[in-house]
Amino acid sequence: MATKLKEVDVVIVGLGWTGGILSKELAEAGLKIVALERGAMRTPESDYALPNIRDELRYVVRHDLMQNTARDTLTVRNNVSQEALPMRRLGSFLPGEVVGGSAVHWSGHTWRWTDMEFKIRSMYEDRYGKNFIPADMTIQDWGITYAELEPYYDKFEYTAAVSGKAGNIKGEIQKGGNPFEAPRAREYPLPPLKPILASQMFADAARDNGYHPFPRPSANASQAYTNPDGSKFGACQYCGYCQRFGCEANAKGSPHLTVIPIAMRNPNFELCTHAWVTRVLKDSGGKRVTGVTYTNVLNGEEFEQPAGTVLLCAYAINNVHLMLLSGIGEPYDPVTQKGVIGKNYCYQTGASARLFFEGRHFNPFMSAGGSNDTIDDFNINWNFDRGPHGFVGGYNVSGGFNTALPIGYRPVPSGTPQWGKAWKAATAKWYQTAMNISAAGTVMANRYNYYDLDPTYRNAFGQPLMRMTFDYKTNEHKIGDHAAKVINDIARSMNPTHLNPARGRSDPWTVVPYQSTHNTGGTIMGTNPRDSALNKYLQSWDCDNLFVVGANVFPHNSSYNPTGPVGALAYWTADAIKRYVKNPGPLVPA
Amino acid sequence: MTESGFGRRDFLKGAVVGGAAAAAGTTAVATTSTAIAAAEIAPQQEAGPVPSAGYEFLSLDEAAFVETLVDHMIPADELSPKGTDIGINIYIDRALAGAWGKGDRLYMQGPWKAGAPSQGYQLPLTPAQLYRAGIESMNAHCRKAYGATFDRLNEQQREQVLLNLSQNKIKFDSGLPARPFWTVLYQTVMEGMFSDPIYGGNRDKAGWKMIGFPGAIAVYREQIEQFRDKPFPAKFFGIADMS
Numbered sequence: 100m101a102t103k104l105k106e107v108d109v110v111i112v113g114l115g116w117t118g119g120i121l122s123k124e125l126a127e128a129g130l131k132i133v134a135l136e137r138g139a140m141r142t143p144e145s146d147y148a149l150p151n152i153r154d155e156l157r158y159v160v161r162h163d164l165m166q167n168t169a170r171d172t173l174t175v176r177n178n179v180s181q182e183a184l185p186m187r188r189l190g191s192f193l194p195g196e197v198v199g200g201s202a203v204h205w206s207g208h209t210w211r212w213t214d215m216e217f218k219i220r221s222m223y224e225d226r227y228g229k230n231f232i233p234a235d236m237t238i239q240d241w242g243i244t245y246a247e248l249e250p251y252y253d254k255f256e257y258t259a260a261v262s263g264k265a266g267n268i269k270g271e272i273q274k275g276g277n278p279f280e281a282p283r284a285r286e287y288p289l290p291p292l293k294p295i296l297a298s299q300m301f302a303d304a305a306r307d308n309g310y311h312p313f314p315r316p317s318a319n320a321s322q323a324y325t326n327p328d329g330s331k332f333g334a335c336q337y338c339g340y341c342q343r344f345g346c347e348a349n350a351k352g353s354p355h356l357t358v359i360p361i362a363m364r365n366p367n368f369e370l371c372t373h374a375w376v377t378r379v380l381k382d383s384g385g386k387r388v389t390g391v392t393y394t395n396v397l398n399g400e401e402f403e404q405p406a407g408t409v410l411l412c413a414y415a416i417n418n419v420h421l422m423l424l425s426g427i428g429e430p431y432d433p434v435t436q437k438g439v440i441g442k443n444y445c446y447q448t449g450a451s452a453r454l455f456f457e458g459r460h461f462n463p464f465m466s467a468g469g470s471n472d473t474i475d476d477f478n479i480n481w482n483f484d485r486g487p488h489g490f491v492g493g494y495n496v497s498g499g500f501n502t503a504l505p506i507g508y509r510p511v512p513s514g515t516p517q518w519g520k521a522w523k524a525a526t527a528k529w530y531q532t533a534m535n536i537s538a539a540g541t542v543m544a545n546r547y548n549y550y551d552l553d554p555t556y557r558n559a560f561g562q563p564l565m566r567m568t569f570d571y572k573t574n575e576h577k578i579g580d581h582a583a584k585v586i587n588d589i590a591r592s593m594n595p596t597h598l599n600p601a602r603g604r605s606d607p608w609t610v611v612p613y614q615s616t617h618n619t620g621g622t623i624m625g626t627n628p629r630d631s632a633l634n635k636y637l638q639s640w641d642c643d644n645l646f647v648v649g650a651n652v653f654p655h656n657s658s659y660n661p662t663g664p665v666g667a668l669a670y671w672t673a674d675a676i677k678r679y680v681k682n683p684g685p686l687v688p689a
Numbered sequence: 690m691t692e693s694g695f696g697r698r699d700f701l702k703g704a705v706v707g708g709a710a711a712a713a714g715t716t717a718v719a720t721t722s723t724a725i726a727a728a729e730i731a732p733q734q735e736a737g738p739v740p741s742a743g744y745e746f747l748s749l750d751e752a753a754f755v756e757t758l759v760d761h762m763i764p765a766d767e768l769s770p771k772g773t774d775i776g777i778n779i780y781i782d783r784a785l786a787g788a789w790g791k792g793d794r795l796y797m798q799g800p801w802k803a804g805a806p807s808q809g810y811q812l813p814l815t816p817a818q819l820y821r822a823g824i825e826s827m828n829a830h831c832r833k834a835y836g837a838t839f840d841r842l843n844e845q846q847r848e849q850v851l852l853n854l855s856q857n858k859i860k861f862d863s864g865l866p867a868r869p870f871w872t873v874l875y876q877t878v879m880e881g882m883f884s885d886p887i888y889g890g891n892r893d894k895a896g897w898k899m900i901g902f903p904g905a906i907a908v909y910r911e912q913i914e915q916f917r918d919k920p921f922p923a924k925f926f927g928i929a930d931m932s
Contacts, residue, residue, distance in 0.1 A: 150931035153905035156884040161789060168796045177807055184804040184811055187796040296918045338907035462921050464902055465909040505883040505902045517855060517875065518762035519848075523899065527768050530900035531920075556798065609807035 101392055101401040107131045107369075108680070110391055110406035112376045112421065113413030115200020116662065117648040117669040119354030120258075121410055122362035123328075124673035130680065131367050133404055135374040135393050137413075138197040143356065147203075147345030155504040159343045164204045166194040166414070171558040173416065177570040177607045179433060179547060185556050185564065190611035192618055193343070194414040198372060199355035201414060201616060202662070206342045206468030206501050207318035207351050209261045209666075210659035211252045213281040215479050217241040219655065222481075223491055232491060236574065237436075237443055237544040238655050242626040242635040242687075245281050248667050253284055255666035256316075259352030260324045260332045262469065263287040263316030277313040277473075279480045289321045292335065295470045296461050297534035301498020302472040304593045310474040315497060317469020318352030318662075330357040341468035342502040351468065373397050377560055379409055379425040381642065388427070388645045394560060408644045408676065412669075415651035416550075419621030420565040423552050428622075428632050428641045433547050433568075439632045441550035443623050444567060445656035446608065447615035448575045449494065450583040451537035452590045452601035453510050459532050463503035471499030477585065478658050490577040492541030494658045496586060498534060505530070512597040536590055538582035538601070539615070544655045545572050550621050570607050579603030617661050619653040627689070634687040636675035637668060643685045648672055742779050742889065745786035746817060753840040754824045755781055761847050762878055769895045772878070780881030780890030781820075790817035803866075812866070816873055823870030826861035827854070833862075886927045894925040905931060 108130040111118045118134055126132050141147070141164075157163045166172075166189065174183035195201035215222060219238050223231055232238065265286045266276025291314035294302075302312035319341070320332040335350040349356055362368045376393045380403070390405035411418040422440050423430060429438035477483050478493040485491065502508075510533035511525040553566040571579075580603035587600045608614075625631025628640035637652055639645040648669055650661040675686055744752055759772025759781070769775060784790055792815035801813045812819060827850075828838040835846050842850065853859050855875070859867045881890030883897070885905065891897065897904050903923035912921070 150905045150926075150928040153907060154885055154928060156880060156888060160880065160884075162794065167794050169792070169794050172796045175808055177805070181805065182802065184802055184808045185796045185798070186808075187810050188794060190809060293913050295913065299917075334910060336907070337909040337913045339909070340907060460916070460918050460920050462913075462916055464907065465913050465916070465921070505897065505900060506880055509879075509883075509900075518851070518878075520764055520766050520768075523763070523766065523768045527899050527901075530902065555800065607805075607807045610809035 101403045103403045103405065106390070106405040106407070107133045108406065109133075109408045109410060110135065110404050111410045111412050112391060113137075113200060113411070113417070114198050114354070114359060114370065115195065115412065115414070116202040116354050116666055118200070118410070118412030119358040119362065120666065120669040121412060121648065121673050121676070122368055123358040123365070124670070125676060126362050126365040126367040128677050128680075129367065132362075133369045133371060133406070134362075135376050135391070135404065136198050136370065136372050137375045137396065138195070138200075138372065140198045140370075140372050141203075141345070141355075143345060143347065143349055147347050149347055152344055152347050153338075153340055155340075155506050158204070159502075159504060160506055162189050162193065164195055164197055164343070164345065165189055166196045169559075171560075171564070173565045173567050174553040174556050175567050175569070175610055177568070179568060183553055183566045183568070186610045191609065191614045192616040193613065194416060194616065198359065198370070199345075199353055202353050203345045203355060204343045205351075205353075205662065207259075207261075208469055208660040208662070209256060209259060209316050209318050209352070210663045211245075211281060211283070212657050212659055212664045213479050214245045215481060216655070216657045217243050217245060219491070227486060231486075233574065235546045235572075236491065237546050238491065239544075239625060239630055241624055241654055242631070243624070248664070248671060249281075249284060251667035251670040252663060254670050255663065257288045258326050258328065258330075258357055259318040259666065260289060260320040260326060260350075261287050261316050261318045261352065262289040262292050262321035264291050264314055266313060275313065277475055278311050279475045279478070281479075287316060288326070289324055292317065292319060292321045292467045292469055293337070294472070295466055295499060296459065297463075298470055298472040298499035300534065300593060301536055301589070304589050305472070305474050305496070305498075308589055308592060310476045312472045312474050315469045315471040315473045315499070317467065319467040319469050320350045320352070326357060328357065328361055330361070332356070335467045337465050337467050337470070339464040339466050339500075339502060339504065341466070344502075374402075375560065376413075376421065377424070377562065379411070379421060379427060379645065381425070381427065386642060388642045408646070408680065410676075411645070411647040412649065415618050415621065415649045416565060416567075418647050418649050418651045419550050422622055422632070422647065423550070423565070424562055427639065427645065430551055431549050433549055436546055439623070439628075439630065441621055442632075443544035443620035443654050444548050444550050444569060445542040445544055445619045445653070446569060447617045447656060447658075448540040448542055448571055448579055448604065449538045450540075450579050450586060450601040450603055451535055452586045453533055453535055453599040454590050454593060454595040455510070455512055455529055455533045455597040457532060457596040461500070461531055461534050463500045463508065463531065463534075466500040466503065468501050470501060471497040473497040477581070488577060488581055490574050490581070491543050492574065492578060492658065494538040494540035494578055494582045496536060496538045496582065496589070498536045500534070513599045536586050536601070538586055539658045540575065540578040540582055541658045542571070542656045543574050544620065571604065576603060576605060617650065617656060619650045619656040619661060621651045622647045623654040624652045625654060634685070636686045637672045638675070638679070638686050640685075640689055644683065646672055646676065744782045746790065747782045747785070750828070750838070751821065751824050752778070752782075754828065754838070757840040757847070758874070759878055759881065761844070761851070763882060769899045772881075774892070775882065775895040776886075776890045776892040777878055777881030780884065780888050781877045783889045784877060784880070785817040785820055790820075791815055810869060812869055819870060819873055822863065822865050823874065826863040826865045826870070829862060830859055887929050891927075894927060897925050
């Protein structure tokens with residue numbers, strides 16, 4: 100029997116970027132908050148400190164900061180006719196499991212998604228007609244606009260110490276920035292990171308090919324910085340241990356350096372770590388949630404935490420899992436296309452080439468998380484005519500380095516033996532003389548890519564695992580092929596000694612190796628309860644005192660990393676909740 | 690039990706129980722620097738023979754397999770000492786004996802099904818159990834194909850059998866699928882070459898020195914422009930050097 104605790108105004112499930120932002124904002128608004136985090140508290144001074152943080156085996160290979168799949172994982176399959184089997188260890192994506200969540204180990208890439216995503220169906224239908232969008236491509240408008248979100252992007256970028264160069268300030272194109280970006284109110288808080296040889300060579304070649312390179316905006320502080328909340332950042336040291344690692348220099352924009360400590364100093368806020376939420380509770384009418392149940396994973400004790408408002412702020416996959424386990428909203432069925440919970444799961448696609456240059460010195464171990472230059476000519480450039488290519492969406496292309504450590508990064512030309520003296524010679528020769536050019540591409544929603552509960556496998560709490568059904572469709576293959584050709588044309592123009600060319604992928608999605616921790620959709624936002632789980636304020640259509648925050652709200656996945664809109668939407672939702680608690684009820688009429 | 694190997698039941702028993710089920714006919718005795726040299730631990734020196742640390746997990750047969758494997762894959766030349774001289778065998782032993790080898794973070798609930806390759810690892814074995822079963826299966830295969838266990842093959846035979854294993858051309862009589870064994874074998878050899886020396890391999894940072902990777906000290910804010918397109922004069926530091 101669970102011990103019933105004292106009711107609070109707000110219970111927050113998961114304390115990463117979204118939970119941290121909402122904790123700080125709502126505690127400052129006077130609400131009494133309990134945050135429940137399944138992971139442990141870790142601090143930069145003790146846990147992300149030299150020398151122990153500089154350990155590729157522990158953090159990259161053994162996943163020290165990540166979700167423990169022995170306790171909870173997913174089952175996976177490529178299509179509905181396959182039997183789903185458990186992802187027995189992490190591979191393709193890496194949800195975090197500490198205070199700070201995945202935002203401890205992210206690289207910091209921070210993008211502004213635009214109306215090309217938010218109004219995707221209407222923009223494509225207007226330009227290309229209804230028939231251009233395949234029947235099984237379940238893309239839909241998000242119900243929000245870039246103009247509404249702009250101030251919240253700004254707030255997130257200034258909180259997270261994003262280094263970059265504006266390309267468009269209030270409609271004026273800025274030299275050196277991304278000319279295709281949507282207008283922003285002001286510059287980035289910090290200038291771009293120092294370029295590295297690989298990003299410079301890529302940028303020069305891209306420019307020579309008629310494209311528009313710019314430094315990748317990234318929450319790696321290019322200089323010491325104090326954000327508007329007074330949180331202090333050190334300057335990025337280009338240590339080469341960024342992705343998968345906590346930052347030793349306090350230079351990576353992360354909630355455990357910013358919003359979480361501010362919330363923790365607020366007497367309205369209480370953090371409970373090692374607290375594994377098992378269910379969101381509904382009242383007898385099913386129209387309101389009343390709190391959550393959780394287990395203290397240190398002793399197995401169960402608790403009920405009643406709350407006036409419940410915020411799900413866990414990793415995107417786990418938010419959807421909790422909705423399905425709690426029976427909130429109608430589960431999505433790919434056959435009838437009825438129901439919304441689990442709908443429109445999307446991922447990331449791409450292509451990549453490796454270039455070898457005898458005599459150059461890339462020093463790949465010297466890099467920041469965002470040491471890349473990027474082109475958006477085939478991404479948010481609406482003048483790029485998709486018509487002849489027959490795909491919806493696009494891709495960005497980048498050259499540079501991020502965390503090129505030697506267990507995982509040992510470039511050799513194709514055909515090199517895998518061991519022996521020839522392997523040693525090639526590995527020694529090319530480690531410092533190779534670079535990558537890679538594309539990240541959109542994944543459009545498809546009626547057959549979705550989540551539901553697995554009928555067979557269970558987690559350590561006896562609950563059904565989440566089941567993920569996903570594969571790339573024709574649209575993604577077209578994007579991958581197009582990207583591969585553009586990459587190879589740029590690469591060949593650079594005259595490398597050897598080139599391992601990019602290829603569009605034709606094989607099914609697989610759980611190994613690592614690809615991207617950009618899992619989106621499952622409880623999507625939208626304009627009406629028939630085809631979305633949440634309104635534009637991330638409020639449940641079914642229970643108005645439940646908000647679900649994270650990349651799980653995206654109706655499809657762009658080519659950009661998700662954290663920009665994840666952070667902006669958290670601030671946007673915080674403002675909505677401040678209004679909601681004064682005047683409860685649906686923020687959008689159903 | 691046949692000359693060439695062992696029955697599936699014996700295999701499963703060995704694998705699942707994790708026992709030291711040596712295959713019939715194996716007469717190999719561990720030959721190298723395991724027990725005996727342990728009595729004479731030399732002071733640390735550059736690129737000298739590895740002072741034996743002793744094995745926590747590997748049996749005598751398994752140690753012979755692993756030592757032969759790492760010396761074949763990482764032969765001595767001007768770029769680095771050979772695999773056992775940089776402790777890759779010790780790395781592998783410690784990894785298998787430790788939490789990772791025992792299945793830490795591995796979802797180990799059935800039912801167990803082979804699945805599609807895109808569904809990833811699906812064997813009911815921890816990494817240590819997989820290693821043990823794999824070595825046993827490989828030695829059985831080598832006896833059948835060449836008349837001797839892996840450690841007794843000549844260099845050309847070793848090269849051929851490793852190529853066959855890496856290209857998934859071997860079907861083990863035990864029923865163990867060859868590909869996941871090769872995957873874990875290759876991965877652990879690379880980890881033993883390039884992980885921090887605190888884990889027992891990469892002795893004297895030999896792997897890092899081979900490629901010019903400086904290791905754990907990494908503060909390049911003042912160097913990143915100075916050394917753009919220039920060779921970086923790395924000093925090599927591991928975690929222990931700074932602890």
